[in-house]
Amino acid sequence: MTADNNEAVSPRSTADQHLAIDAPERSPNTDPITVRVTGAEPGATVDVTTTLEDSDGDEFVANATFTADEDGVVDLSEHEPDDGPYEGVEPMGWLWAMSSDADAPFPRLNGLSNIEVTLHAATEDAEATRTVTRVLHDDDVEEHTVDADGIVGTLFVPAGDGPHPGVIELHGSGGRRGTGTAKLLASRGYATLALTYFGDDHDALPDELERIPLSYVDDAADWLRDQPAVADDEVGLVGSSRGAELALLVGAHYDWVGAVVSYAGSVPWDTPSGEPAWIHDGDAVPHITAEEAPRFEDLDEKPVADVVPPVEQTNAPILLLSGGDDGVWNSRRLSEAVADRLRDREFPHDFDHRTYDDCGHLIGTPYVPLAGIDETERAGGTARGTVRASEDAWPAVLDALETGLKKQQ
Structure with missing residues (x-):
């Protein structure tokens, strides 16, 4: 357009x-x-x-x-x-x-x-x-509420003849699916499932971000690829905040992943209750224990490196996006720990860590009113810095998905 x-x-x-x-x-x-x-x-x-x-x-x-x-x-x-x-x-x-x-x-x-x-x-x-x-998005994007086979979310289907490459969008710890980006991805030709993986408003899901099985996303990918409008092929993952954490974990453990995008991600850590956030095959994935959102400034490099997922096993391009002034956690350092592991293991696919000064936790898509960032200390960054980051990040996200998914067509 x-x-x-x-x-x-x-x-x-x-x-x-x-x-x-x-x-x-x-x-x-x-x-x-x-x-x-x-x-x-x-x-x-x-x-x-x-x-x-x-x-x-x-x-x-x-x-x-x-x-x-x-x-x-x-x-x-x-x-x-x-x-x-x-x-x-x-x-x-x-x-x-x-x-x-x-x-x-x-x-x-x-x-x-x-x-x-x-x-x-x-x-x-x-x-x-x-x-x-x-x-904001094409008027002819179709929206379908999903509550089937244990999968909860909203599916956005592009206009035109399919099948379309599939993407799963993973929200953060707020427990709400971010349909704005999902609709925008659908406008770009991706059948996008905004997947909900916890929340107290649905009996099929855990109430809290605790002991979420990676297999739930695997099941969601199977469901997505079974839809007539969706290509039965690799699926992209786009995660924000703790959803980025989940995207990196899933990418490391399942071979259907075609691209991974991490917005302001972290290495795995536990939850305020002390329970692990993620489990795989019934066991907690390696994680850091922290009473609150981990600041990590006082942690040595080794504890961080020890819990980085085996991202080198991902059979897909990986894009890491972080802000240098992230007020939630040090996403720049944590994303760089992921990038270090990819370099050390000689990762054979494309990967990139794009990090931005004067940007906090809210990297998104341009352009929306962002003056509120200057009044929101927790997120970090400035409105101007966040705009600059989003202007650069959005084309990079589309490139990563294009590289990983549209090669199928």
């Missing part, structure tokens, strides 16, 4: 005098776009305000002030604001720097396939408004 490059002011825009806003009317939310204000007096002060409303009705806003250049233009991809929520040139700052007075630091996008962003530009004697649509 590519942005609509028709930059003429559409009927959805209004303008006084010659002031106008040029921007693609519709574009994928993972793609940057150019926003330009034209028709201002050279040297004029131009206020640019952007707003969106999330699925809960909360409004997110960014306001920045610019000086028009000698041609009466403000190009947000080239000009830095005189005042605003970000510093320097930030082509997509008008979107990611939005914030809200609501309790939630980030917008809730539940059930939305698109977000409508209103751009408003004003000088002393003119104004213009334009609405742009940012596409």
Whole structure:
């Protein structure tokens, strides 16, 4: 999907005098776009305000002030604001720097396939408004609730003729499946199962993150490949936080895995109750014991290395993503411990550890309002750093899945 490059002011825009806003009317939310204000007096002060409303009705806003250049233009991809929520040139700052007075630091996008962003530009004697649509995922992605054969989750199926390569997305310790990324992967051609592996709202699952058998993911892969729209072939794993921990473990133990992506992952550790998080063939996998989320700063290298899964047994490319300012755990060091093992064992497949300064635990997909990160100390990182990480990480994720899965086609 590519942005609509028709930059003429559409009927959805209004303008006084010659002031106008040029921007693609519709574009994928993972793609940057150019926003330009034209028709201002050279040297004029131009206020640019952007707003969106999330699925809960909360409004997110960014306001920045610019000086028009000698041609009466403000190009947000080239000009830095005189005042605003970000510093320097930030082509997509008008979107990611939005914030809200609501309790939630980030917008809730539940059930939305698109977000409508209103751009408003004003000088002393003119104004213009334009609405742009940012596409979160394709409207024709099919969504199916899964509760069969002991497997719980949501399956997202791409449009078009299958069979499509399969992906399993693994959530973190919050116990909620992250359907946003799953829908986006389905928009890219992957039949994606957002798998739930614990939670107190389903009798078939453990209430807590305790003694989760790796075989549950194995069973889920069997179920996924049995679906008519899904290729009966290797399956990719995309995990976040403790779900990344699980993805690396499963990749090391099962030969159906075609790609592994680890967002802010860790080596295995136990749970607050003292129970192991993961079991394989009835036994706890090697893990670190910690009263809380392990900080690891005081641990020697050997205890960490001793519990790194046998990732060299994975018959697939591995992508590790980490933030250098992770406030949950030291995902940079822990991911590097995994990378060290892959190097030491001369891993024969592609692998990459991409780590990002000024980024914490919330590496994701660009572009969404992220100003709340600056107020969320636990996650770590800054909004700007997280944007930079996500801009780099998302194409790398797609490349890893392409390498591991679409070779099947």
